[in-house]
Amino acid sequence: MIASAPGKIILFGEHSVVYGRRALVSAIDLRCTVEVKRSKEFRISSVLGTTGLDFKVHPYVSFAVKRFQEVCDLQGTEISIKTEIPIASGLGSSSAVTVATLKALSEEFNAKLSNQEIFELARKVELDVQGRGSGIDPFISTFGGSWIFPERKKVEVSLELFVIRLWERATKVMVEKV
Numbered sequence: 001m002i003a004s005a006p007g008k009i010i011l012f013g014e015h016s017v018v019y020g021r022r023a024l025v026s027a028i029d030l031r032c033t034v035e036v037k038r039s040k041e042f043r044i045s046s047v048l049g050t051t052g053l054d055f056k057v058h059p060y061v062s063f064a065v066k067r068f069q070e071v072c073d074l075q076g077t078e079i080s081i082k083t084e085i086p087i088a089s090g091l092g093s094s095s096a097v098t099v100a101t102l103k104a105l106s107e108e109f110n111a112k113l114s115n116q117e118i119f120e121l122a123r124k125v126e127l128d129v130q131g132r133g134s135g136i137d138p139f140i141s142t143f144g145g146s147w148i149f150p151e152r153k154k155v156e157v158s159l160e161l162f163v164i165r166l167w168e169r170a171t172k173v174m175v176e177k178v
Contacts, residue, residue, distance in 0.1 A: 003103035004033040007085040008092035008140040011157070017134035017149055025136055026146040026157050032083040032096035034061075036104040039078040046081035060094045063128040064101040067121045072111045079104075094129070095137035098122045118142050 006027040013023025042065065044051050044058045053062045061079060068074060079101060085093040099122050106113040113121070122138035136149045146157040 001037075001104045001108035002033060002035045003100045003107060004031040005096040005099035005103065005141040006031050006092075006144055007096050008137060010136065013149075014090075017136050018132065020150055022151075023134075023136060023149045024146070024155070024157070025140050025149055027140050027144040028091065030084040030091065032081065032085055032093060032100045034082075034097065034100040034104045035080040036101070036108045037078040038108065039076045041076045043078045044081070045079070047083075047087075059129045060098045060125060061101050063125040064098045064121070065105070067124050067128075068102060068105045068109075068111070071113070071117075071121075072105070072109050074105070074109060077105065077108070092137045092141055095122060095126065095141040098125045099138060099141040115142050 007030045008025055009028050010017075011024040011026060013021055017023040042053045044054065044061050046058065048057055051057050053065060055062045061081065065074065065077070065079075081097055083093060083097065085091050085096055087093050099118060102113065102118045102121050105111070106118065119138055119142040122142060123135045126133045126135065126138050134149070139149070139152070140147065146155050147153060148155055
């Protein structure tokens, strides 16, 4: 089963959402695609390498599998990840891979999770890995579109966006500084 999820850009309010302040966020047309196949063991393949469940190399995918096991009996699966979203760029690659993994697992194992349930599991994964966060990244990767957050009010944004990536950074480290 194959599923994908978009990255995001926060147009206004970056990191202020951690404190419940407003932000305008939009999904972008860069996506993470995850393919899930039934298997007797766990195997995760990405540009980072091939591992089993590895909470250091593949923390978001490993925690997504762990959280999925709370709703569905899962003894093994092969997960292949491809992404157009630059890693550690602030464009939501971690949430996109989490949401795409949960969607693919849900389909492959017939769990029939709703978007709301996918979001709730992805939010838990965000907290598992980062310790804190606003939930804005897993929300936008799950529901797409443009939203005012934390109200979750859908809005129309008509902008041609050009995203320029200057350097890598880890959201967990950035959020700890806020």
